[in-house]
Amino acid sequence: MKYAVIDRGDSLSQSLAQQFHALAADRGFTLNEAHPDIVISIGGDGTLLQAFHQYIDCIADVSFVGIHTGHLGFYADWNADELEELIRHMAEETPRMVRYPLAQIEVETSAETLHYLALNEFTLKGVDGTLVAQININDEMFEMFRGDGIVISTPSGSTAYNKSLGGAIVHPSIESLQIAEIASINNRVFRTLGSSVLLPKHHHCDIISKKEQRIQLSIDHVNITHSDIRSIRCSVASRKVTFARHRPFPFWDRVREAFLGYDVR
Ligand code: NAP
Numbered sequence: 491m492k493y494a495v496i497d498r499g500d501s502l503s504q505s506l507a508q509q510f511h512a513l514a515a516d517r518g519f520t521l522n523e524a525h526p527d528i529v530i531s532i533g534g535d536g537t538l539l540q541a542f543h544q545y546i547d548c549i550a551d552v553s554f555v556g557i558h559t560g561h562l563g564f565y566a567d568w569n570a571d572e573l574e575e576l577i578r579h580m581a582e583e584t585p586r587m588v589r590y591p592l593a594q595i596e597v598e599t600s601a602e603t604l605h606y607l608a609l610n611e612f613t614l615k616g617v618d619g620t621l622v623a624q625i626n627i628n629d630e631m632f633e634m635f636r637g638d639g640i641v642i643s644t645p646s647g648s649t650a651y652n653k654s655l656g657g658a659i660v661h662p663s664i665e666s667l668q669i670a671e672i673a674s675i676n677n678r679v680f681r682t683l684g685s686s687v688l689l690p691k692h693h694h695c696d697i698i699s700k701k702e703q704r705i706q707l708s709i710d711h712v713n714i715t716h717s718d719i720r721s722i723r724c725s726v727a728s729r730k731v732t733f734a735r736h737r738p739f740p741f742w743d744r745v746r747e748a749f750l751g752y753d754v755r
Pocket of ligand 1: 533534539562563564611646647648649650652710
């Protein structure tokens with residue numbers, strides 16, 4: 491087995507990474523950072539986002555395992571004290587491969603078309619003030635948005651920024667995108683739907699810039715500022731991310747443990 495490890499950089503995560511390398515060597519695993527079969531993320535969900543973007547070009551060939559060194563994560567579900575158990579499972583058993591949907595966008599600027607994939611979400615915000623954008627769904631005008639921003643989430647990202655905006659939590663078996671508003675302006679003149687919207691896999695949405703404006707585009711944890719975005723097409727990606735599950739941990743158990751604070755295991 492070829493593996494790579496990404497850690498958050500704090501002392502506990504670094505020390506676990508060293509322990510992992512030692513245990514992996516005993517089991518005959520090969521460290522291969524360029525072409526791993528499996529990527530071990532040690533830290534939190536943010537660390538797994540970094541690992542995902544580091545290996546995005548070979549996402550079809552890689553599976554991820556998350557170890558958390560803080561609180562329970564949605565992507566990081568092994569505890570720091572379970573390292574030996576994890577390695578034993580990895581060496582002796584075939585994991586169940588769980589595939590989660592991703593979101594993709596095509597960004598049209600005056601000069602080029604850029605393509606991005608997100609594991610959690612894309613966020614658009616006006617840099618200098620209100621974001622003004624027309625939202626089309628399946629090529630039909632849906633609404634004119636004025637406000638702080640728009641978040642387009644994957645199902646597994648629905649528990650992140652989307653949740654803070656009052657969006658629904660979506661099971662990752664539902665291949666969909668969720669569009670949530672950040673502080674839309676609503677009065678007699680300006681009107682948006684106000685609630686978040688879930689699009690199925692065969693639908694798409696276009697966000698068309700309606701004024702000269704600098705837009706901050708966040709792709710998960712990565713922020714980019716553009717001054718010449720014309721439009722952004724959002725859809726469910728054809729590619730997915732794969733997690734190697736060495737033991738069951740159903741999605742709704744994660745939601746209950748992470749947000750309601752108790753577990754039944
Ligand atoms: P961060 O600001 O350091 O951390 C954001 C928090 O979101 C961390 O507690 C992280 O968990 C958690 N998180 C990440 N993905 C999650 C998921 N799928 N479900 C539940 N919680 C999740 O930023 P970061 O660590 O680089 O993460 C970037 C993410 O932050 C973005 O993708 C966005 O979803 C989120 N964010 C949230 C808000 C908000 O809720 N108001 C605002 C901006 C960004 P860990 O501690 O385990 O890493």
